[in-house]
Amino acid sequence: MIEFDFATYTNQFINPDEFNRYNSQLIDVKQLFDPSRDMTGWYDLATLFAKDLITDIINTANYIKNNCDVFLIIGIGGSYLGSRAIIEALKPYFSDNQPNIYYLGTSLSSDYYHDLINRIKDKQIIVNVISKSGSTLETNIAYSLIMDLMHQKYSNEELKNRIIITTDKEKGKLRQDVNQYSYKSFIIPNNIGGRYSVFTPAGLLPLAVANIDLNKLYLGAQKANADLTNQIRYAIIRKIMFNNGKIVEAYVTYEPKLAFFLEWLKQLYGESLGKENKGILPISFINTTDLHSLGQFIQEGNKILFETVFNIKNSHYNIHIDQYNKTLNELNNIATTAVSKAHQHGGVLNNVINIESLNEETIGYLMQFFMISCVISAHLDNVNPFDQNGVEEYKKIINSLLQGINS
Amino acid sequence: MIEFDFATYTNQFINPDEFNRYNSQLIDVKQLFDPSRDMTGWYDLATLFAKDLITDIINTANYIKNNCDVFLIIGIGGSYLGSRAIIEALKPYFSDNQPNIYYLGTSLSSDYYHDLINRIKDKQIIVNVISKSGSTLETNIAYSLIMDLMHQKYSNEELKNRIIITTDKEKGKLRQDVNQYSYKSFIIPNNIGGRYSVFTPAGLLPLAVANIDLNKLYLGAQKANADLTNQIRYAIIRKIMFNNGKIVEAYVTYEPKLAFFLEWLKQLYGESLGKENKGILPISFINTTDLHSLGQFIQEGNKILFETVFNIKNSHYNIHIDQYNKTLNELNNIATTAVSKAHQHGGVLNNVINIESLNEETIGYLMQFFMISCVISAHLDNVNPFDQNGVEEYKKIINSLLQGINS
Numbered sequence: 164m165i166e167f168d169f170a171t172y173t174n175q176f177i178n179p180d181e182f183n184r185y186n187s188q189l190i191d192v193k194q195l196f197d198p199s200r201d202m203t204g205w206y207d208l209a210t211l212f213a214k215d216l217i218t219d220i221i222n223t224a225n226y227i228k229n230n231c232d233v234f235l236i237i238g239i240g241g242s243y244l245g246s247r248a249i250i251e252a253l254k255p256y257f258s259d260n261q262p263n264i265y266y267l268g269t270s271l272s273s274d275y276y277h278d279l280i281n282r283i284k285d286k287q288i289i290v291n292v293i294s295k296s297g298s299t300l301e302t303n304i305a306y307s308l309i310m311d312l313m314h315q316k317y318s319n320e321e322l323k324n325r326i327i328i329t330t331d332k333e334k335g336k337l338r339q340d341v342n343q344y345s346y347k348s349f350i351i352p353n354n355i356g357g358r359y360s361v362f363t364p365a366g367l368l369p370l371a372v373a374n375i376d377l378n379k380l381y382l383g384a385q386k387a388n389a390d391l392t393n394q395i396r397y398a399i400i401r402k403i404m405f406n407n408g409k410i411v412e413a414y415v416t417y418e419p420k421l422a423f424f425l426e427w428l429k430q431l432y433g434e435s436l437g438k439e440n441k442g443i444l445p446i447s448f449i450n451t452t453d454l455h456s457l458g459q460f461i462q463e464g465n466k467i468l469f470e471t472v473f474n475i476k477n478s479h480y481n482i483h484i485d486q487y488n489k490t491l492n493e494l495n496n497i498a499t500t501a502v503s504k505a506h507q508h509g510g511v512l513n514n515v516i517n518i519e520s521l522n523e524e525t526i527g528y529l530m531q532f533f534m535i536s537c538v539i540s541a542h543l544d545n546v547n548p549f550d551q552n553g554v555e556e557y558k559k560i561i562n563s564l565l566q567g568i569n570s
Numbered sequence: 571m572i573e574f575d576f577a578t579y580t581n582q583f584i585n586p587d588e589f590n591r592y593n594s595q596l597i598d599v600k601q602l603f604d605p606s607r608d609m610t611g612w613y614d615l616a617t618l619f620a621k622d623l624i625t626d627i628i629n630t631a632n633y634i635k636n637n638c639d640v641f642l643i644i645g646i647g648g649s650y651l652g653s654r655a656i657i658e659a660l661k662p663y664f665s666d667n668q669p670n671i672y673y674l675g676t677s678l679s680s681d682y683y684h685d686l687i688n689r690i691k692d693k694q695i696i697v698n699v700i701s702k703s704g705s706t707l708e709t710n711i712a713y714s715l716i717m718d719l720m721h722q723k724y725s726n727e728e729l730k731n732r733i734i735i736t737t738d739k740e741k742g743k744l745r746q747d748v749n750q751y752s753y754k755s756f757i758i759p760n761n762i763g764g765r766y767s768v769f770t771p772a773g774l775l776p777l778a779v780a781n782i783d784l785n786k787l788y789l790g791a792q793k794a795n796a797d798l799t800n801q802i803r804y805a806i807i808r809k810i811m812f813n814n815g816k817i818v819e820a821y822v823t824y825e826p827k828l829a830f831f832l833e834w835l836k837q838l839y840g841e842s843l844g845k846e847n848k849g850i851l852p853i854s855f856i857n858t859t860d861l862h863s864l865g866q867f868i869q870e871g872n873k874i875l876f877e878t879v880f881n882i883k884n885s886h887y888n889i890h891i892d893q894y895n896k897t898l899n900e901l902n903n904i905a906t907t908a909v910s911k912a913h914q915h916g917g918v919l920n921n922v923i924n925i926e927s928l929n930e931e932t933i934g935y936l937m938q939f940f941m942i943s944c945v946i947s948a949h950l951d952n953v954n955p956f957d958q959n960g961v962e963e964y965k966k967i968i969n970s971l972l973q974g975i976n977s
Contacts, residue, residue: 240862256685269859271902272825273885278663300905301858304891304898357862410874411818411851418679430863437867444818444867444874446853451708452676454964455647455764456837460844460851462960467817467851467874478680484711487972491711494972495678498707501967509960553869553916557861560908565894565901 164386165528167393168515169400176469176512177403185399185543192391195538202549204354205534208388211362212381220364223327223347224371228262230324231289236369237268237305238293240430240554241357242329245530246369248424249361252526253375256420260373262289268305276308284312291327293365295351297335300561319344329364356549358431359534376523383527387535394532397471398539400514404469405443409512411468413461415448417499418475418521422449428533435537435548442544451498458502462509469512473529474499477520571793572935574800575922576807583876583919584810592806592950599798602945609956611761612941615795618769619788627771630734630754631778635669637731639693643776644675644712645700647837647961648764649736653776655831656768656933660782663827667780669696675712683715691719698734700772702758704742707968726751736771763956765838766941783930790934794942801939804878805946807921811876812850816919818875820868822855824906825882825928829856835940842944842955849951858905865909869916876919880936881906884927 196206205211227234236243243266254260263286265279290309294302310326317325322344329349330337341348349364351357360366362384367377387394401412412432414425425447436442448457448470461468478492487494503513518525541548603613612618634641643650650673661667670693672686697716701709717733724732729751736756737744748755756771767773769791774784794801808819819839821832832854843849855864855877868875885899894901910920925932948955 239859244863256682257689258685270824270826270856271858271898271905272827273887273889273897273899273902274825274827275663276889276898277887278665282664303893304901307891307893308889308898410872417677418681419677420679420681426863433864433867433871437864437871440871440873442867442871444853444872445864446851449677451678452646455961456651456833457840457844457852458964459958459960460840460849462963464840464844464847464849464960465817465851466847480680480684482680482683482715484714486710486714490680491678491683491715492680494711495680497971498678498968501971502964505964505967551866553866553871554862556869557865557909557912560912561905564904564908 164519164525166517167396168517169393169396175507176407177400181403181406182399185402186395188543189395189399189539192395192539192542195542196535202354202356202359204352205359205362206388208362208381208384208531212377216364217367217377220349220367220371220377223368226324227289227327227372230287231262232286233283233288234262234264234369234372235283235288235290235309236264236266236293237290237302237309238266238365239268239299239301241360242293242295242299242302242365243269243369244358244423244427244430245361246366246373248427248530249366249370249375249380249523249526250373251423252420252521253523254373262372264369264373267309268299268302271301271304276305280308280312288313288316289325289327291329291368292337293329294335294337295331295357295360295365297330297337297339300558300565303336323347327368329368356551358434359549361427361530379523380527383524384531387528387531391535391539394536394539397514397536398543400512401443401540402543404512409443409467409469411444411446413446413448413468413470415450415470415472417450417495418473419449420521421473422447424526424529425449427530431533431537432540434551434554436541436544436546438546438550438553441546450502454502461506461511466510469514470503470506471514471516472499472503473516473518475518475521479520571926572932573924574803575924576800576803582914583814584807588810588813589806592809593802595950596802596806596946599802599946599949602949603942609761609763609766611759612766612769613795615769615788615791615938619784623771624774624784627756627774627778627784630775633731634696634734634779637694638669638696640690640695641669641671641776641779642690642695642697642716643671643673643700644697644709644716645673645772646675646706646708648767649700649702649706649709649772650676650776651765651830651834651837652768652937653773653780655834655937656773656777656782656787656930657780658830659827659928659933660930661780669779671776671780674716675706675709678708678711683712687715687719695720695723696732696734698736698775699744700736701742701744702738702764702767702772704737704744704746707965707972710743730754734775736775763958765841766956768834768937786930787934790931790936791938794935794938798942798946801943801946804921804943805950807919808850808947809950811919816850816874816876818851818853820853820855820875820877822857822877822879824857824902825880826856827928828880829854831880831933831936832856834937838940838944839947841958841961843948843951843953845953845957845960848953857909861909868913868918873917876921877910877913878921878923879906879910880923880925882925882928886927
């Protein structure tokens with residue numbers, strides 16, 4: 164299903180003694196995910212995918228699909244990146260989901276809100292507001308703008324069927340609204356942080372609306388829990404790269420559908436490990452287009468980065484290119500391999516991850532794989548993978564500035 | 571129109587003596603753009619925007635607008651990023667241009683080609699193929715796939731009105747096709763490289779089709795030629811940052827419409843300066859969404875980066891947010907300023923560029939500004955800003971691999 168072609172590419176970069184030294188530190192790695200530890204709820208997939216909860220999510224998704232033209236997802240960061248990553252990876256290009264899905268709360272652009280509201284105002288709308296804390300600035304602004312529209316369109320009684328809140332079980336302004344207005348709600352468990360929440364209702368409800376098969380996601384993710392060998396190897400390779408001055412990791416795809424999956428990875432690794440003046444800066448390359456933009460830098464520029472490449476072996480379609488007597492997908496695979504080799508020769512380590520084909524099971528596997536491996540990386544770096552005080556600082560600054568305005 | 575708020579933010583980071591030392595090296599900076607120098611054709615805006623050429627472009631654009639539903643732009647890297655950057659920056663969200671514009675040749679994704687051809691096959695189509703060399707792999711594959719479709723739909727005679735080639739005046743396979751099949755064509759001057767070609771027909775024809783006012787672009791770009799003070803300052807700041815171990819520059823926007831403008835900048839700086847094991851790695855942040863992903867790393871992680879922030883002062887729309895008694899755009903400006911200050915306090919230099927509003931004149935100015943400043947940076951780094959041997963290496967590897975397959 165997925166092959167980690169690390170060995171082929173890493174020998175020239177990784178000292179076996181250094182590798183083994185780290186490996187011996189990770190004998191008890193499973194204990195990092197023990198339920199007794201804080202914020203490890205995302206590892207317990209059986210609880211996340213409990214039958215009653217999944218039934219509730221599927222039923223709600225069916226109601227949504229039957230009762231609106233437009234499904235609005237309001238959330239930022241971990242509240243939307245996971246589900247959007249999977250939806251974009253698995254849906255066709257140019258397809259309009261039925262219902263159409265739009266994302267809000269991801270910026271403060273006036274143009275975006277103006278143009279979006281203009282586009283949807285005459286449609287039947289259902290809204291899913293997602294914020295664990297219930298106090299995210301961008302989410303609250305989007306929520307209040309959309310509620311203005313919703314109140315114009317629908318009665319308070321009807322809104323009970325059209326507003327769905329995904330938030331903490333007890334705390335925060337969004338939970339208050341659920342209690343006050345009898346909105347439908349889902350819970351983000353308090354032992355799961357935003358960037359690890361893709362398999363909570365924060366991710367699963369939007370995914371179900373977009374007809375993603377949740378059971379196959381679960382089966383894929385379970386496989387990543389079952390064997391941690393490659394997660395450990397990946398974490399150690401990252402650590403050794405960092406020790407050698409490679410302070411930027413580029414996640415690389417040759418299938419533009421994976422762009423949001425790479426955005427999800429950037430948040431996961433940036434927020435989990437970028438602290439105490441440590442961390443590898445995660446960036447993304449969408450090839451081949453970025454080869455014609457940053458390829459020059461990678462090949463001949465400052466040697467500060469290494470790459471982790473997602474190579475999809477099989478495509479859904481066979482498009483024959485006569486002049487090369489190959490399918491387009493074969494050419495894409497050849498380009499991927501050739502570029503990895505060229506970069507490797509240029510002194511840039513490439514971790515190649517070969518994915519048999521892009522589907523629920525493989526992407527479910529990959530997400531769980533990288534969440535697990537990220538926690539192992541944090542263990543090697545001796546940082547807490549579950550806090551984000553730097554983001555809290557930004558939130559505090561903005562909020563105090565806005566309090567000042569308001570008072 | 572545009573204010574460079576460098577002084578306010580840089581004092582804590584820039585040693586005045588170091589600044590003045592570099593400044594004194596740049597007294598004759600205008601000679602870098604002298605017509606006698608190789609590859610400086612892009613600086614001569616009067617020639618690029620010559621009346622006859624613009625008339626031909628506008629007439630061709632009008633023909634395209636009146637004779638198709640779908641306008642396909644086939645090109646990669648510098649052949650499409652500049653025009654796409656301007657079109658995305660200036661058109662409304664969710665708007666379908668008339669004709670619809672689609673980009674091809676930017677990846678080797680089978681899914682993309684399958685889904686795109688499915689979507690357009692019954693429409694009236696006009697194609698613009700853009701490649702200076704005429705030998706770009708991705709462009710040629712897209713061109714051949716689309717020509718299969720075009721030959722099914724149209725006679726050879728009709729194709730003369732539906733295929734437009736933008737390439738070198740004399741050389742390459744595309745120019746041969748122009749000569750052989752009597753296609754309409756435009757010239758990319760041989761003294762202008764791909765990433766500096768936005769104001770050649772490579773950029774201007776797609777822009778005219780998208781109803782971008784070329785004259786206002788020209789007026790903006792001219793202003794950037796007229797005074798080089800801030801271009802020099804920006805280049806010196808980058809140099810000093812690099813000397814201080816800041817090896818990543820993040821281009822930052824709070825208006826997602828600028829995403830492709832940042833991609834264009836990444837190519838310009840990555841390809842022009844990423845060589846001889848030198849260069850600052852250019853990346854982009856689309857805020858506020860990326861604050862909830864990489865904000866943690868910037869604030870508290872490894873201190874390897876500095877930021878250049880594009881702050882748009884005025885929006886097209888005033889959306890009032892009751893709870894803060896401010897417009898949404900005012901809140902976006904407050905967020906921009908607050909985050910810049912927070913990052914600055916966290917030890918991350920922020921170059922803030924205040925843009926009165928987003929329009930043809932300001933974006934024309936910015937593009938010319940950054941092309942000029944990039945060449946000054948190359949002068950300080952003692953590298954050639956106009957070659958890209960690393961990309962040629964990738965092209966060579968792929969082509970030799972494909973020759974092997976073919977033979």
